[in-house]
Amino acid sequence: MGTAAVHLLLLLGLLHAGPGGEGRKGWRRRGPAARERGEATAAAAAAPAESFPLDFTAVEGNMDSFMAQVKSLAQSLYPCSAQALPHDLRLHLLHNASVTCNDGSPAGYYLKESKGSRRWLLFLEGGWYCFNRENCDTRYDTMRRLMSSKEWPATRVGTGILSSQPEENPHWWNANMVFIPYCSSDVWSGASSKSEKNEYAFMGALIIQEVIKELVGKGLSTAKVLLLAGSSAGGTGVLLNVDRVAEQLEEMGYQGIQVRGLADSGWFLDNKQYRRTDCIDTITCAPTEAIRRGIRYWNGIVPERCKLQFKEGEEWNCFFGYKIYPTLRCPVFVVQWLFDEAQLTVDNVHLTGQPVQEGQWLYIQNLGRELRNTLKDVTASFAPACLSHEIITRNHWTDIQVKGTSLPRALHCWDRSLHESNKNGKAPLKGCPIHLIDSCPWPHCNPSCPTIRDQFTGQEMNVIQFLMHMGFDVQKMAQQQGLEPSKLLGMLSSGN
Numbered sequence: 001m002g003t004a005a006v007h008l009l010l011l012l013g014l015l016h017a018g019p020g021g022e023g024r025k026g027w028r029r030r031g032p033a034a035r036e037r038g039e040a041t042a043a044a045a046a047a048p049a050e051s052f053p054l055d056f057t058a059v060e061g062n063m064d065s066f067m068a069q070v071k072s073l074a075q076s077l078y079p080c081s082a083q084a085l086p087h088d089l090r091l092h093l094l095h096n097a098s099v100t101c102n103d104g105s106p107a108g109y110y111l112k113e114s115k116g117s118r119r120w121l122l123f124l125e126g127g128w129y130c131f132n133r134e135n136c137d138t139r140y141d142t143m144r145r146l147m148s149s150k151e152w153p154a155t156r157v158g159t160g161i162l163s164s165q166p167e168e169n170p171h172w173w174n175a176n177m178v179f180i181p182y183c184s185s186d187v188w189s190g191a192s193s194k195s196e197k198n199e200y201a202f203m204g205a206l207i208i209q210e211v212i213k214e215l216v217g218k219g220l221s222t223a224k225v226l227l228l229a230g231s232s233a234g235g236t237g238v239l240l241n242v243d244r245v246a247e248q249l250e251e252m253g254y255q256g257i258q259v260r261g262l263a264d265s266g267w268f269l270d271n272k273q274y275r276r277t278d279c280i281d282t283i284t285c286a287p288t289e290a291i292r293r294g295i296r297y298w299n300g301i302v303p304e305r306c307k308l309q310f311k312e313g314e315e316w317n318c319f320f321g322y323k324i325y326p327t328l329r330c331p332v333f334v335v336q337w338l339f340d341e342a343q344l345t346v347d348n349v350h351l352t353g354q355p356v357q358e359g360q361w362l363y364i365q366n367l368g369r370e371l372r373n374t375l376k377d378v379t380a381s382f383a384p385a386c387l388s389h390e391i392i393t394r395n396h397w398t399d400i401q402v403k404g405t406s407l408p409r410a411l412h413c414w415d416r417s418l419h420e421s422n423k424n425g426k427a428p429l430k431g432c433p434i435h436l437i438d439s440c441p442w443p444h445c446n447p448s449c450p451t452i453r454d455q456f457t458g459q460e461m462n463v464i465q466f467l468m469h470m471g472f473d474v475q476k477m478a479q480q481q482g483l484e485p486s487k488l489l490g491m492l493s494s495g496n
Helices: 001-019 056-077 133-142 206-218 233-251 285-296 315-319 322-329 341-346 359-375 405-424 463-469 474-481 484-494
Strands: 087-091 110-114 119-124 155-157 176-180 226-230 256-263 332-335 379-382 435-437
Touching: 056 285, 087 176, 110 206, 119 233, 155 359, 176 206, 206 233, 206 405, 226 233, 233 256, 233 315, 256 405, 285 315, 315 322, 322 332, 332 405, 341 359, 379 405
Parallel strands: 119 176, 119 226, 226 256, 256 332, 332 379, 379 435
Antiparallel strands: 087 110, 087 155, 110 176
8 A cells, every 4th residue: 555655646746747847758658549649738836835736737648547547546545436536516506596597496507626627618508498488388397407406416427528537538537527507498598587577587698607707716717728518509509608708707807718619519500491380389490480589588699799790680690500600709619410310300300210201311411511511611620420419428429530530539639729829820730630521421421420229129220221211222322423332332331
Protein backbone atom coordinates (compact mmCIF):
# COMPACT_ATOMS: atom_id res chain seq x y z
CA MET A 1 0.00 0.00 0.00
CA GLY A 2 2.89 2.37 0.74
CA THR A 3 4.27 1.93 -2.79
CA ALA A 4 0.86 2.61 -4.35
CA ALA A 5 0.49 5.76 -2.28
CA VAL A 6 3.89 6.98 -3.46
CA HIS A 7 2.88 6.29 -7.08
CA LEU A 8 -0.34 8.20 -6.63
CA LEU A 9 1.54 11.18 -5.19
CA LEU A 10 3.92 11.07 -8.17
CA LEU A 11 0.95 11.15 -10.56
CA LEU A 12 -0.57 14.07 -8.69
CA GLY A 13 2.81 15.75 -8.85
CA LEU A 14 2.60 15.52 -12.63
CA LEU A 15 -0.59 17.55 -12.45
CA HIS A 16 1.07 20.29 -10.47
CA ALA A 17 4.13 20.27 -12.72
CA GLY A 18 1.99 21.46 -15.66
CA PRO A 19 3.37 22.02 -19.14
CA GLY A 20 7.06 22.61 -19.31
CA GLY A 21 7.59 20.89 -15.93
CA GLU A 22 10.21 18.18 -15.69
CA GLY A 23 7.62 15.58 -14.64
CA ARG A 24 5.68 16.05 -17.88
CA LYS A 25 8.65 15.26 -20.14
CA GLY A 26 8.72 11.61 -19.11
CA TRP A 27 4.97 11.06 -19.56
CA ARG A 28 3.97 8.56 -22.28
CA ARG A 29 0.52 7.68 -23.59
CA ARG A 30 -0.53 4.07 -23.91
CA GLY A 31 -3.33 2.25 -25.68
CA PRO A 32 -5.15 2.78 -28.99
CA ALA A 33 -6.42 6.24 -28.06
CA ALA A 34 -2.86 7.54 -28.47
CA ARG A 35 -3.81 8.58 -32.00
CA GLU A 36 -6.14 11.26 -30.65
CA ARG A 37 -3.65 13.36 -28.74
CA GLY A 38 -5.17 16.30 -26.90
CA GLU A 39 -3.52 19.67 -26.45
CA ALA A 40 -2.22 20.27 -22.92
CA THR A 41 -3.64 23.65 -22.00
CA ALA A 42 -2.01 24.32 -18.63
CA ALA A 43 -3.34 26.99 -16.39
CA ALA A 44 -2.14 26.07 -12.92
CA ALA A 45 -3.62 28.44 -10.36
CA ALA A 46 -1.97 29.13 -7.03
CA ALA A 47 -3.54 26.90 -4.38
CA PRO A 48 -4.60 28.27 -0.98
CA ALA A 49 -2.73 26.68 1.90
CA GLU A 50 -5.83 24.93 3.25
CA SER A 51 -6.81 23.20 -0.01
CA PHE A 52 -5.24 21.20 -2.84
CA PRO A 53 -6.98 22.07 -6.12
CA LEU A 54 -5.65 20.08 -9.07
CA ASP A 55 -5.23 21.56 -12.52
CA PHE A 56 -6.24 18.63 -14.70
CA THR A 57 -5.80 20.68 -17.87
CA ALA A 58 -2.09 19.95 -17.64
CA VAL A 59 -2.68 16.30 -18.61
CA GLU A 60 -5.72 16.60 -20.86
CA GLY A 61 -3.53 15.40 -23.72
CA ASN A 62 -2.93 12.15 -21.80
CA MET A 63 -6.27 11.88 -20.06
CA ASP A 64 -7.35 8.33 -20.91
CA SER A 65 -4.03 6.81 -19.83
CA PHE A 66 -3.82 9.05 -16.76
CA MET A 67 -7.37 8.26 -15.64
CA ALA A 68 -6.87 4.52 -16.04
CA GLN A 69 -3.75 4.64 -13.84
CA VAL A 70 -5.38 6.82 -11.18
CA LYS A 71 -8.39 4.47 -11.04
CA SER A 72 -6.12 1.47 -10.70
CA LEU A 73 -4.09 3.10 -7.92
CA ALA A 74 -7.19 4.39 -6.14
CA GLN A 75 -8.72 0.92 -6.15
CA SER A 76 -5.54 -0.59 -4.72
CA LEU A 77 -5.55 2.01 -1.94
CA TYR A 78 -9.28 1.86 -1.25
CA PRO A 79 -11.01 -1.29 -2.51
CA CYS A 80 -14.44 0.40 -2.42
CA SER A 81 -13.33 3.58 -4.16
CA ALA A 82 -14.68 2.57 -7.56
CA GLN A 83 -18.22 2.66 -6.18
CA ALA A 84 -17.60 5.84 -4.21
CA LEU A 85 -16.35 8.03 -7.07
CA PRO A 86 -18.95 10.81 -7.60
CA HIS A 87 -19.94 10.26 -11.23
CA ASP A 88 -23.56 11.31 -10.68
CA LEU A 89 -24.89 14.72 -11.59
CA ARG A 90 -26.88 16.15 -8.68
CA LEU A 91 -30.14 18.08 -8.92
CA HIS A 92 -30.25 21.77 -8.01
CA LEU A 93 -33.63 23.51 -8.23
CA LEU A 94 -33.37 27.20 -9.14
CA HIS A 95 -33.26 29.63 -6.22
CA ASN A 96 -35.35 32.05 -8.26
CA ALA A 97 -38.74 30.36 -7.86
CA SER A 98 -40.34 32.66 -10.44
CA VAL A 99 -38.50 30.83 -13.28
CA THR A 100 -40.50 27.65 -13.66
CA CYS A 101 -41.47 24.58 -15.65
CA ASN A 102 -44.78 24.51 -17.54
CA ASP A 103 -46.80 23.63 -14.43
CA GLY A 104 -45.25 26.28 -12.16
CA SER A 105 -42.87 23.89 -10.36
CA PRO A 106 -39.30 25.22 -10.09
CA ALA A 107 -36.96 24.59 -13.01
CA GLY A 108 -33.46 23.35 -12.27
CA TYR A 109 -30.29 21.64 -13.45
CA TYR A 110 -28.05 18.68 -12.64
CA LEU A 111 -24.40 19.43 -11.89
CA LYS A 112 -21.20 17.47 -11.53
CA GLU A 113 -18.32 19.78 -10.67
CA SER A 114 -14.74 19.13 -11.72
CA LYS A 115 -12.70 21.51 -9.60
CA GLY A 116 -9.51 21.20 -11.62
CA SER A 117 -11.10 21.97 -14.99
CA ARG A 118 -11.90 25.34 -16.55
CA ARG A 119 -14.17 23.77 -19.17
CA TRP A 120 -17.94 23.68 -18.72
CA LEU A 121 -20.42 21.66 -20.73
CA LEU A 122 -24.10 22.68 -20.45
CA PHE A 123 -26.52 20.27 -22.09
CA LEU A 124 -30.10 21.17 -23.10
CA GLU A 125 -32.43 18.18 -23.11
CA GLY A 126 -34.83 17.65 -26.02
CA GLY A 127 -38.34 16.23 -26.28
CA TRP A 128 -40.58 17.83 -28.95
CA TYR A 129 -42.95 20.65 -27.90
CA CYS A 130 -46.64 21.56 -27.60
CA PHE A 131 -48.25 24.62 -29.18
CA ASN A 132 -51.82 24.92 -27.88
CA ARG A 133 -53.83 24.18 -24.77
CA GLU A 134 -55.16 20.88 -26.07
CA ASN A 135 -51.87 19.24 -27.04
CA CYS A 136 -50.14 20.70 -23.97
CA ASP A 137 -52.83 19.04 -21.79
CA THR A 138 -52.19 15.74 -23.58
CA ARG A 139 -48.45 16.18 -23.10
CA TYR A 140 -48.95 16.85 -19.38
CA ASP A 141 -50.99 13.63 -19.04
CA THR A 142 -48.53 11.45 -20.96
CA MET A 143 -45.06 13.05 -20.54
CA ARG A 144 -45.28 14.96 -17.27
CA ARG A 145 -41.54 14.94 -16.54
CA LEU A 146 -41.14 17.18 -19.63
CA MET A 147 -43.47 19.77 -18.05
CA SER A 148 -42.83 19.48 -14.32
CA SER A 149 -39.92 19.02 -11.91
CA LYS A 150 -42.04 17.38 -9.21
CA GLU A 151 -40.83 13.84 -9.95
CA TRP A 152 -37.28 14.49 -11.10
CA PRO A 153 -34.74 12.14 -9.46
CA ALA A 154 -32.10 13.57 -7.13
CA THR A 155 -29.24 12.38 -9.38
CA ARG A 156 -28.56 11.41 -12.99
CA VAL A 157 -25.71 9.45 -14.54
CA GLY A 158 -24.05 11.23 -17.46
CA THR A 159 -23.71 9.26 -20.69
CA GLY A 160 -21.98 9.98 -24.00
CA ILE A 161 -20.48 13.47 -23.94
CA LEU A 162 -21.74 13.86 -20.35
CA SER A 163 -19.91 10.75 -19.15
CA SER A 164 -17.05 10.99 -16.64
CA GLN A 165 -15.43 7.88 -18.14
CA PRO A 166 -12.57 8.67 -20.55
CA GLU A 167 -13.29 5.44 -22.48
CA GLU A 168 -16.80 6.72 -23.28
CA ASN A 169 -15.95 10.43 -23.46
CA PRO A 170 -12.30 10.79 -24.53
CA HIS A 171 -12.02 14.59 -24.66
CA TRP A 172 -14.67 16.04 -22.30
CA TRP A 173 -14.72 13.51 -19.42
CA ASN A 174 -13.07 15.95 -17.02
CA ALA A 175 -15.26 19.00 -17.73
CA ASN A 176 -17.79 20.46 -15.31
CA MET A 177 -21.01 18.78 -16.48
CA VAL A 178 -24.45 20.43 -16.39
CA PHE A 179 -27.62 18.72 -17.62
CA ILE A 180 -30.61 21.09 -17.90
CA PRO A 181 -33.87 19.12 -18.06
CA TYR A 182 -36.42 20.23 -20.64
CA CYS A 183 -39.65 21.20 -18.87
CA SER A 184 -40.81 24.23 -20.87
CA SER A 185 -42.10 22.53 -24.09
CA ASP A 186 -41.10 25.60 -26.13
CA VAL A 187 -37.85 24.59 -27.87
CA TRP A 188 -36.02 26.62 -25.20
CA SER A 189 -37.46 29.88 -26.55
CA GLY A 190 -40.29 30.92 -24.24
CA ALA A 191 -40.48 33.93 -21.95
CA SER A 192 -44.01 33.83 -20.48
CA SER A 193 -44.97 32.95 -16.92
CA LYS A 194 -48.00 31.06 -15.68
CA SER A 195 -50.97 33.30 -14.85
CA GLU A 196 -54.76 33.33 -14.72
CA LYS A 197 -54.73 33.87 -18.46
CA ASN A 198 -51.96 31.35 -19.18
CA GLU A 199 -52.56 27.83 -17.87
CA TYR A 200 -48.91 26.96 -18.52
CA ALA A 201 -45.61 28.82 -18.20
CA PHE A 202 -43.20 28.76 -21.15
CA MET A 203 -39.84 29.96 -19.89
CA GLY A 204 -37.18 27.97 -21.74
CA ALA A 205 -35.00 30.97 -22.66
CA LEU A 206 -35.27 32.37 -19.12
CA ILE A 207 -34.37 29.01 -17.55
CA ILE A 208 -31.04 29.01 -19.42
CA GLN A 209 -30.29 32.58 -18.29
CA GLU A 210 -31.10 31.73 -14.67
CA VAL A 211 -28.93 28.59 -14.72
CA ILE A 212 -26.01 30.67 -16.02
CA LYS A 213 -26.47 33.16 -13.15
CA GLU A 214 -26.36 30.38 -10.55
CA LEU A 215 -23.37 28.61 -12.11
CA VAL A 216 -21.29 31.78 -11.98
CA GLY A 217 -21.31 31.38 -8.21
CA LYS A 218 -20.26 27.73 -8.53
CA GLY A 219 -17.08 28.27 -10.55
CA LEU A 220 -18.28 29.22 -14.04
CA SER A 221 -16.82 32.68 -13.45
CA THR A 222 -13.30 31.22 -13.88
CA ALA A 223 -14.18 29.15 -16.97
CA LYS A 224 -12.09 29.23 -20.09
CA VAL A 225 -14.60 27.48 -22.39
CA LEU A 226 -18.36 27.02 -22.12
CA LEU A 227 -19.87 24.52 -24.57
CA LEU A 228 -23.65 24.86 -24.84
CA ALA A 229 -24.82 21.51 -26.24
CA GLY A 230 -28.23 19.97 -26.85
CA SER A 231 -30.11 17.25 -28.71
CA SER A 232 -33.31 17.43 -30.78
CA ALA A 233 -35.36 20.36 -29.43
CA GLY A 234 -32.31 21.02 -27.24
CA GLY A 235 -30.16 21.18 -30.38
CA THR A 236 -32.46 23.83 -31.85
CA GLY A 237 -32.33 25.49 -28.42
CA VAL A 238 -28.55 25.77 -28.77
CA LEU A 239 -28.93 27.68 -32.05
CA LEU A 240 -31.51 30.01 -30.46
CA ASN A 241 -29.56 30.68 -27.24
CA VAL A 242 -25.80 30.36 -27.78
CA ASP A 243 -25.25 34.03 -28.70
CA ARG A 244 -27.55 35.15 -25.88
CA VAL A 245 -25.47 33.17 -23.35
CA ALA A 246 -22.28 34.81 -24.65
CA GLU A 247 -23.89 38.26 -24.39
CA GLN A 248 -25.15 37.52 -20.87
CA LEU A 249 -21.67 36.53 -19.66
CA GLU A 250 -20.13 39.62 -21.29
CA GLU A 251 -22.68 41.85 -19.56
CA MET A 252 -21.83 40.17 -16.25
CA GLY A 253 -18.15 41.03 -16.81
CA TYR A 254 -16.87 37.63 -17.98
CA GLN A 255 -15.65 38.52 -21.47
CA GLY A 256 -12.83 35.97 -21.27
CA ILE A 257 -15.12 32.91 -21.44
CA GLN A 258 -15.21 31.38 -24.93
CA VAL A 259 -18.83 30.36 -25.61
CA ARG A 260 -19.44 27.69 -28.27
CA GLY A 261 -22.40 25.62 -29.42
CA LEU A 262 -22.94 21.94 -30.23
CA ALA A 263 -26.31 21.30 -31.92
CA ASP A 264 -27.24 17.60 -32.24
CA SER A 265 -30.30 16.54 -34.27
CA GLY A 266 -31.83 20.00 -34.10
CA TRP A 267 -31.12 21.14 -37.69
CA PHE A 268 -34.59 20.72 -39.18
CA LEU A 269 -35.85 21.60 -42.65
CA ASP A 270 -38.99 23.61 -43.39
CA ASN A 271 -39.64 21.43 -46.44
CA LYS A 272 -42.92 20.21 -47.87
CA GLN A 273 -44.38 17.16 -46.16
CA TYR A 274 -44.53 13.90 -48.08
CA ARG A 275 -48.23 13.82 -47.38
CA ARG A 276 -49.84 17.02 -46.20
CA THR A 277 -52.06 16.75 -43.11
CA ASP A 278 -54.02 19.20 -41.04
CA CYS A 279 -52.26 20.66 -38.00
CA ILE A 280 -54.10 18.53 -35.44
CA ASP A 281 -51.31 17.43 -33.11
CA THR A 282 -47.56 17.75 -32.58
CA ILE A 283 -46.62 14.77 -34.76
CA THR A 284 -48.76 15.42 -37.84
CA CYS A 285 -48.44 19.21 -37.91
CA ALA A 286 -45.94 20.55 -40.45
CA PRO A 287 -42.95 22.01 -38.57
CA THR A 288 -43.41 25.49 -40.07
CA GLU A 289 -47.02 25.67 -38.92
CA ALA A 290 -46.28 24.16 -35.50
CA ILE A 291 -43.53 26.71 -34.82
CA ARG A 292 -45.62 29.57 -36.22
CA ARG A 293 -48.38 28.73 -33.74
CA GLY A 294 -45.99 27.87 -30.95
CA ILE A 295 -43.97 31.07 -31.01
CA ARG A 296 -47.17 33.04 -30.37
CA TYR A 297 -48.39 30.67 -27.66
CA TRP A 298 -45.01 30.63 -25.87
CA ASN A 299 -44.21 34.31 -26.32
CA GLY A 300 -41.06 32.89 -27.89
CA ILE A 301 -37.97 35.03 -28.40
CA VAL A 302 -35.33 34.63 -31.11
CA PRO A 303 -31.88 36.25 -31.46
CA GLU A 304 -32.09 39.87 -32.60
CA ARG A 305 -29.62 39.40 -35.47
CA CYS A 306 -31.79 36.63 -36.95
CA LYS A 307 -35.05 38.45 -36.25
CA LEU A 308 -33.85 41.42 -38.33
CA GLN A 309 -33.52 39.15 -41.39
CA PHE A 310 -37.29 38.57 -41.55
CA LYS A 311 -40.51 40.56 -41.59
CA GLU A 312 -42.51 41.05 -38.39
CA GLY A 313 -44.46 37.89 -37.70
CA GLU A 314 -41.96 35.74 -39.61
CA GLU A 315 -39.64 35.11 -36.63
CA TRP A 316 -40.47 31.39 -36.85
CA ASN A 317 -37.82 31.17 -39.61
CA CYS A 318 -35.12 31.45 -36.93
CA PHE A 319 -36.02 27.98 -35.59
CA PHE A 320 -34.55 26.41 -38.73
CA GLY A 321 -30.81 25.86 -38.60
CA TYR A 322 -29.83 26.85 -42.12
CA LYS A 323 -31.60 30.20 -41.67
CA ILE A 324 -30.26 31.15 -38.21
CA TYR A 325 -26.72 29.75 -38.60
CA PRO A 326 -25.38 32.57 -40.86
CA THR A 327 -26.45 35.15 -38.24
CA LEU A 328 -24.62 33.54 -35.29
CA ARG A 329 -21.49 35.07 -33.78
CA CYS A 330 -20.43 32.10 -31.62
CA PRO A 331 -18.84 29.09 -33.32
CA VAL A 332 -21.28 26.17 -33.57
CA PHE A 333 -20.63 22.52 -34.44
CA VAL A 334 -23.64 20.88 -36.14
CA VAL A 335 -24.30 17.14 -35.77
CA GLN A 336 -27.17 15.89 -37.92
CA TRP A 337 -28.24 12.53 -39.29
CA LEU A 338 -28.93 12.94 -43.02
CA PHE A 339 -32.07 10.83 -42.58
CA ASP A 340 -33.32 12.10 -39.22
CA GLU A 341 -36.25 10.09 -37.82
CA ALA A 342 -37.90 13.14 -36.27
CA GLN A 343 -37.72 15.01 -39.58
CA LEU A 344 -39.28 12.04 -41.39
CA THR A 345 -42.01 11.84 -38.73
CA VAL A 346 -43.10 15.47 -39.14
CA ASP A 347 -42.87 14.98 -42.92
CA ASN A 348 -45.36 12.08 -42.58
CA VAL A 349 -42.99 9.38 -43.77
CA HIS A 350 -43.70 6.54 -41.36
CA LEU A 351 -41.39 3.53 -41.62
CA THR A 352 -43.59 0.97 -39.89
CA GLY A 353 -42.06 -2.20 -41.31
CA GLN A 354 -44.19 -2.21 -44.45
CA PRO A 355 -42.30 -1.80 -47.74
CA VAL A 356 -42.14 1.86 -48.68
CA GLN A 357 -43.73 3.09 -51.88
CA GLU A 358 -41.51 4.41 -54.65
CA GLY A 359 -42.67 7.97 -53.91
CA GLN A 360 -41.64 7.62 -50.27
CA TRP A 361 -38.26 6.19 -51.25
CA LEU A 362 -37.57 9.08 -53.62
CA TYR A 363 -38.72 11.54 -50.94
CA ILE A 364 -36.32 10.01 -48.40
CA GLN A 365 -33.39 10.21 -50.81
CA ASN A 366 -34.25 13.80 -51.68
CA LEU A 367 -34.40 14.68 -47.98
CA GLY A 368 -30.80 13.50 -47.61
CA ARG A 369 -29.73 15.63 -50.57
CA GLU A 370 -31.54 18.71 -49.26
CA LEU A 371 -30.05 18.36 -45.80
CA ARG A 372 -26.57 17.81 -47.23
CA ASN A 373 -26.93 21.02 -49.27
CA THR A 374 -27.89 23.10 -46.21
CA LEU A 375 -24.69 21.96 -44.44
CA LYS A 376 -22.23 22.73 -47.23
CA ASP A 377 -21.33 26.15 -45.78
CA VAL A 378 -21.31 25.02 -42.14
CA THR A 379 -17.68 25.15 -41.05
CA ALA A 380 -17.87 22.37 -38.45
CA SER A 381 -20.32 19.55 -39.11
CA PHE A 382 -20.76 15.80 -38.76
CA ALA A 383 -23.54 14.28 -40.88
CA PRO A 384 -23.69 10.48 -41.24
CA ALA A 385 -26.05 8.94 -43.83
CA CYS A 386 -28.03 7.07 -41.18
CA LEU A 387 -31.66 6.73 -40.19
CA SER A 388 -31.60 7.75 -36.51
CA HIS A 389 -32.20 10.62 -34.08
CA GLU A 390 -29.88 12.11 -31.42
CA ILE A 391 -26.35 10.88 -30.77
CA ILE A 392 -24.11 12.87 -28.39
CA THR A 393 -25.49 11.40 -25.14
CA ARG A 394 -25.67 7.83 -26.47
CA ASN A 395 -23.18 5.28 -25.12
CA HIS A 396 -22.27 4.29 -28.70
CA TRP A 397 -21.55 7.87 -29.85
CA THR A 398 -17.84 7.05 -30.26
CA ASP A 399 -18.61 4.27 -32.79
CA ILE A 400 -20.13 6.40 -35.55
CA GLN A 401 -17.67 7.57 -38.22
CA VAL A 402 -17.80 9.75 -41.30
CA LYS A 403 -14.92 9.29 -43.75
CA GLY A 404 -12.93 7.41 -41.11
CA THR A 405 -13.28 10.07 -38.39
CA SER A 406 -15.32 9.56 -35.21
CA LEU A 407 -17.51 12.28 -33.73
CA PRO A 408 -15.39 12.72 -30.56
CA ARG A 409 -12.31 13.05 -32.78
CA ALA A 410 -14.04 15.65 -34.99
CA LEU A 411 -15.09 17.64 -31.92
CA HIS A 412 -11.54 17.50 -30.59
CA CYS A 413 -10.22 18.73 -33.94
CA TRP A 414 -12.74 21.57 -33.82
CA ASP A 415 -11.64 22.43 -30.28
CA ARG A 416 -8.02 22.51 -31.41
CA SER A 417 -8.79 24.57 -34.53
CA LEU A 418 -10.56 27.20 -32.40
CA HIS A 419 -7.65 27.21 -29.96
CA GLU A 420 -5.12 27.61 -32.79
CA SER A 421 -7.12 30.31 -34.61
CA ASN A 422 -7.48 32.29 -31.38
CA LYS A 423 -3.76 31.99 -30.84
CA ASN A 424 -2.34 32.86 -34.24
CA GLY A 425 -5.01 32.81 -36.93
CA LYS A 426 -3.94 29.47 -38.41
CA ALA A 427 -6.09 27.53 -40.86
CA PRO A 428 -7.72 24.23 -39.69
CA LEU A 429 -5.13 21.64 -38.68
CA LYS A 430 -3.99 19.14 -41.28
CA GLY A 431 -5.20 15.60 -40.72
CA CYS A 432 -7.82 16.86 -38.27
CA PRO A 433 -11.09 17.27 -40.27
CA ILE A 434 -14.10 19.19 -38.95
CA HIS A 435 -16.38 19.26 -42.03
CA LEU A 436 -17.59 15.67 -42.35
CA ILE A 437 -20.67 14.91 -44.46
CA ASP A 438 -21.44 11.50 -45.94
CA SER A 439 -21.83 11.49 -49.72
CA CYS A 440 -23.54 8.09 -50.15
CA PRO A 441 -27.23 8.55 -51.04
CA TRP A 442 -29.20 5.96 -49.04
CA PRO A 443 -30.17 5.57 -45.37
CA HIS A 444 -27.61 3.41 -43.58
CA CYS A 445 -25.15 3.30 -46.49
CA ASN A 446 -22.54 4.20 -43.85
CA PRO A 447 -21.42 0.87 -42.26
CA SER A 448 -20.84 2.51 -38.85
CA CYS A 449 -24.52 3.54 -38.53
CA PRO A 450 -26.36 2.43 -35.37
CA THR A 451 -27.85 -1.06 -35.48
CA ILE A 452 -31.32 -1.34 -37.01
CA ARG A 453 -33.80 -3.82 -35.62
CA ASP A 454 -36.92 -5.21 -37.21
CA GLN A 455 -39.84 -3.54 -35.43
CA PHE A 456 -41.77 -6.80 -35.17
CA THR A 457 -39.14 -9.51 -34.63
CA GLY A 458 -36.50 -7.42 -32.81
CA GLN A 459 -33.78 -9.05 -34.94
CA GLU A 460 -30.81 -7.03 -36.14
CA MET A 461 -30.70 -6.18 -39.85
CA ASN A 462 -27.70 -5.35 -41.99
CA VAL A 463 -27.95 -2.53 -44.51
CA ILE A 464 -29.04 -4.78 -47.41
CA GLN A 465 -31.72 -6.48 -45.28
CA PHE A 466 -32.91 -3.06 -44.13
CA LEU A 467 -33.18 -1.66 -47.65
CA MET A 468 -34.95 -4.80 -48.89
CA HIS A 469 -37.27 -4.50 -45.89
CA MET A 470 -38.10 -0.97 -47.02
CA GLY A 471 -38.94 -2.20 -50.51
CA PHE A 472 -35.60 -1.30 -52.09
CA ASP A 473 -35.52 -2.56 -55.70
CA VAL A 474 -31.90 -3.60 -56.33
CA GLN A 475 -32.41 -4.25 -60.05
CA LYS A 476 -34.07 -0.91 -60.67
CA MET A 477 -31.64 1.11 -58.56
CA ALA A 478 -28.65 -0.59 -60.17
CA GLN A 479 -30.07 0.25 -63.60
CA GLN A 480 -30.52 3.91 -62.58
CA GLN A 481 -26.89 4.04 -61.39
CA GLY A 482 -25.55 2.20 -64.46
CA LEU A 483 -24.24 -0.68 -62.36
CA GLU A 484 -24.54 -4.45 -62.20
CA PRO A 485 -26.87 -5.48 -59.30
CA SER A 486 -24.06 -7.54 -57.71
CA LYS A 487 -21.72 -4.54 -57.75
CA LEU A 488 -24.38 -2.31 -56.18
CA LEU A 489 -24.93 -4.84 -53.38
CA GLY A 490 -21.18 -4.98 -52.78
CA MET A 491 -21.02 -1.19 -52.55
CA LEU A 492 -23.91 -1.14 -50.08
CA SER A 493 -22.27 -3.81 -47.92
CA SER A 494 -19.03 -1.86 -47.72
CA GLY A 495 -20.69 1.53 -47.31
CA ASN A 496 -19.19 3.02 -50.50
